[in-house]
Structure formats: structure tokens, C-alpha cells
Amino acid sequence: MSGGDIAAILGGAVVTVTLSLIGILIGLPIGLGFALLRWANAPIAAPTVTVYVSILRATPLVTLLLLLFFALPNIGVPINPISAAIIALVMNTSAFNCEVWRAALMSFPKDQYEAAQSVGMGASLRFRRIVLPQIVRVSLPGLVNEMSLLIKVTPVLAVVGVVDITRAAVRIGAETYEPLPPFLVAVSIYAPIVFALVSLQRWIERRQVAAEAAA
Amino acid sequence: MIRDFGIVWTERGLLLNGLANTAILSLVSVVGALLLGFVLTPALMSKKPAVSRAARAFVDGMRCIPFLLFAYIVYYGFPSIGINLDNWGAGLLALTIYNAAYMAEILRGAWAALPRDEIEAGVAFGFSELRLFRRIILPPLVLSAGPVIGNQLIQIIKDSAFLTIIALPELTHAASSIQSRYYVPFAAFITAVALYWGLCLIVEAGVNVLRQLADARR
Numbered sequence: 001m002s003g004g005d006i007a008a009i010l011g012g013a014v015v016t017v018t019l020s021l022i023g024i025l026i027g028l029p030i031g032l033g034f035a036l037l038r039w040a041n042a043p044i045a046a047p048t049v050t051v052y053v054s055i056l057r058a059t060p061l062v063t064l065l066l067l068l069f070f071a072l073p074n075i076g077v078p079i080n081p082i083s084a085a086i087i088a089l090v091m092n093t094s095a096f097n098c099e100v101w102r103a104a105l106m107s108f109p110k111d112q113y114e115a116a117q118s119v120g121m122g123a124s125l126r127f128r129r130i131v132l133p134q135i136v137r138v139s140l141p142g143l144v145n146e147m148s149l150l151i152k153v154t155p156v157l158a159v160v161g162v163v164d165i166t167r168a169a170v171r172i173g174a175e176t177y178e179p180l181p182p183f184l185v186a187v188s189i190y191a192p193i194v195f196a197l198v199s200l201q202r203w204i205e206r207r208q209v210a211a212e213a214a215a
Numbered sequence: 216m217i218r219d220f221g222i223v224w225t226e227r228g229l230l231l232n233g234l235a236n237t238a239i240l241s242l243v244s245v246v247g248a249l250l251l252g253f254v255l256t257p258a259l260m261s262k263k264p265a266v267s268r269a270a271r272a273f274v275d276g277m278r279c280i281p282f283l284l285f286a287y288i289v290y291y292g293f294p295s296i297g298i299n300l301d302n303w304g305a306g307l308l309a310l311t312i313y314n315a316a317y318m319a320e321i322l323r324g325a326w327a328a329l330p331r332d333e334i335e336a337g338v339a340f341g342f343s344e345l346r347l348f349r350r351i352i353l354p355p356l357v358l359s360a361g362p363v364i365g366n367q368l369i370q371i372i373k374d375s376a377f378l379t380i381i382a383l384p385e386l387t388h389a390a391s392s393i394q395s396r397y398y399v400p401f402a403a404f405i406t407a408v409a410l411y412w413g414l415c416l417i418v419e420a421g422v423n424v425l426r427q428l429a430d431a432r433r
């Protein structure tokens with residue numbers, strides 16, 4: 001394994017991290033939107049979201065990715081590996097984020113909402129000033145946990161030809177006939193990223209427990 | 216489109232075979248992972264720092280590695296250190312070891328949350344370690360950890376789909392081969408998604424039964 005090989009895996013790391021970030025940034029608000037639709041019991045939309053979340057939570061990312069990558073061109077929508085990867089990640093993570101947001105919304109104290117209503121706040125102001133800041137705090141550990149899960153499923157994107165960490169490592173292993181060293185380099189990139197997210201989650205949880213104890 | 220589903224229907228044997236393989240893989244691994252988890256959990260909670268640190272390093276390490284990469288390491292990497300496995304052996308081993316780490320953490324959490332007084336009463340009555348575990352600790356542990364173990368089983372079912380990359384003939388692999396033979400991607404993969412959904416709904420129903428049992432005991 002040469003220095004160029006390690007550079008290739010690092011290049012894959014840039015792809016992995018970029019795609020994960022895009023997936024997270026798009027998936028977060030969509031998940032919140034879905035959760036709000038269910039919370040508000042919107043007709044037609046709420047049951048649709050319920051079924052969507054149930055199916056997406058049961059679908060392996062590989063299967064979803066292959067479905068998008070092969071079926072969309074079949075019905076006349078051309079798609080490249082990168083966009084298929086982003087759509088699959090967003091669909092996957094938005095379903096899980098929806099559950100996290102919804103749990104926070106369900107536990108949101110109703111009296112605060114009614115108090116805001118009684119001082120004459122409009123629906124959007126009520127949501128922005130009263131509901132959102134509090135559910136963000138409650139959801140944060142769950143959302144960070146979901147981010148670490150998202151990073152751990154990204155190697156699947158290699159299946160449709162996205163050159164991420166895993167695909168770069170597999171290719172170097174096949175070229176050098178020594179698969180173990182590039183895999184270990186790949187592990188040494190994934191592990192710190194996931195570990196940082198897991199530590200962040202624990203740190204947030206600890207801080208919140210401490211803040212509650214102080215209050 | 217109807218014609219495409221007709222093709223999938225004529226190949227239903229292949230898909231059902233894949234579904235059966237996915238179910239077998241998941242069930243064998245969840246049992247194996249639970250058994251390994253039951254060995255790892257006491258190690259995690261051990262008072263000997265060497266034991267608990269080693270167990271903690273294994274559990275945290277596994278939880279930081281993507282499953283797909285771990286499966287690649289077991290299948291392609293292990294032969295370099297003299298362990299040769301076929302795709303079934305590698306798939307089962309990877310699923311079991313990987314999820315054992317998650318199971319150990321789940322069981323540890325549930326164990327730590329068990330009420331202490333029953334266990335102390337058991338000790339006071341002179342139960343041996345094994346009987347204490349079997350009679351006093353295990354039943355409430357299974358009931359309280361049941362729902363989370365069910366979630367993990369769903370995770371295992373989804374992880375097993377990754378094994379399509381080492382050519383293990385599970386559900387996604389079956390759908391892939393139907394799609395590549397007849398070029399019916401939508402019908403093939405949507406059917407696979409529906410079958411995965413069905414599997415997970417069955418697991419969720421099982422978890423609900425367990426939850427009701429636990430509530431009835433309370």
C-alpha cells in the first residue's frame with residue numbers, strides 16, 4: 001500500500017463526509033415537517049407519513065438505493081450515482097428524524113402552548129418562539145444518534161459506484177492482493193468520526209441532566 | 216408495469232428463497248448475538264478493571280465501525296490472517312459478532328435498571344450465582360429489554376441486506392438477480408421492500424405481545 005493509496009482513501013473520506021452532511025442537512029427539516037404533519041393530525045398527510053415512516057424504517061438502505069438507481073431511469077427519470085445516494089440517504093434519515101422530532105412534540109407541555117395562544121401569539125410565532133427552541137433541545141441527543149447511524153450506513157453507497165472510503169479501500173485491496181491494510185485504514189477514519197458523534201451525544205445528555213438537576 | 220409484476224410473480228420461488236434466507240440469517244444471528252451478549256454483559260460490569268476495559272473496548276469499537284466494512288473485513292480480510300470462510304460463514308459470523316456488541320450494551324442498560332431489592336433478597340436467601348441469574352435476574356431482564364432487542368432484530372434484518380455484496384443469496388440479492396435478468400427494477404425491488412416491511416411488522420407485533428406480557432406482570 002503506497003502513499004497514493006492512503007490519499008485515495010482520504011479522498012473517499014471527503015465524499016463520505018460530504019454526502020452524510022448533505023443527507024443530514026436536508027433530512028433534518030424534512031423529518032421535522034413530517035413530524036409536524038403527524039402532530040397536527042393533518043388529514044390524508046398524517047396517515048401517509050405514518051405509512052412512509054413505517055416502510056422506510058423497515059427498508060434496508062441497499063434495497064432502497066438499488067430501487068432508486070435502477071427504477072428511476074426505467075420510468076424515464078435519469079439519475080447518477082451521487083443523486084441516487086443523496087435521495088436514498090435523505091429518505092432514510094428523514095423517516096428516523098421524524099420519529100425523534102415527533103417524540104419531542106408529544107412530550108411538549110400543552111399548557112405552554114395554550115399560554116402562548118392566550119397572549120395572542122400567531123401560529124407561526126408560537127412555533128418559532130415557544131415550541132421549536134424546546135423541542136430542539138429535547139431532540140438533540142436522538143438526532144445526533146441518528147447522524148452516527150447515517151455515517152455507519154454510508155458504505156452502502158459504494159454499491160452503485162460512489163467512490164467513498166469503503167469503495168476506495170476495496171479497490172486498493174483488489175489491486176494489491178492485500179485487503180487487510182486498506183480496510184484498517186478505512187476503520188481508522190470511520191471510527192473517530194462515529195466516536196466523536198457518540199461522545200457528543202453523551203456530552204449533551206450529561207449537560208442536560210446537570211442543567212435539570214440545577215433547576 | 217402489471218407485466219413486470221407478472222415476471223416477478225413467476226420468479227416468486229427465487230424471492231421466497233431469499234426471504235427465507237434473510238429470516239434464517241437474522242434469527243440465527245439474533246440468537247447468537249444474544250448468547251454472546253449474555254457473556255459480554257457480566258464482563259462489561261466486571262469489577263476487575265482489565266476485564267471490564269477489554270469488554271468496553273470491544274463493544275465501543277464495534278459500535279464505531281460500519282457493519283458493511285466489518286463484513287468486508289471478515290470476508291476479504293480474514294483469509295490474510297489464515298481464517299477462510301465461505302459467504303454464509305462470513306455473513307453469519309459478521310452479523311453475530313457485530314450485533315453481540317449492541318446486545319451487550321442493551322442488556323447492560325436493562326440489567327443496571329433492574330430493582331436492586333429483589334436481587335439482594337435472592338442473595339440473602341442463599342441462591343447460587345447461576346440460580347440467582349436464571350430465576351431472579353433473567354425473567355425481568357428479558358421482559359424489560361424485549362422491546363429494544365426487537366428493535367435490534369429489525370436492525371439485524373436490515374444489516375443482513377448488506378450481505379448481498381458478498382453474494383449471499385438473501386432477499387436483496389434475489390431481487391437484484393431478478394432485475395438484472397429481466398430488467399424489471401421497480402417491480403423487483405418494490406416487492407423486496409414490501410417483504411422487508413412484512414418481516415418488520417411481524418417483529419413489531421411480537422414485541423407488542425412481549426410488552427403486554429410485561430405490563431400484565433407489573
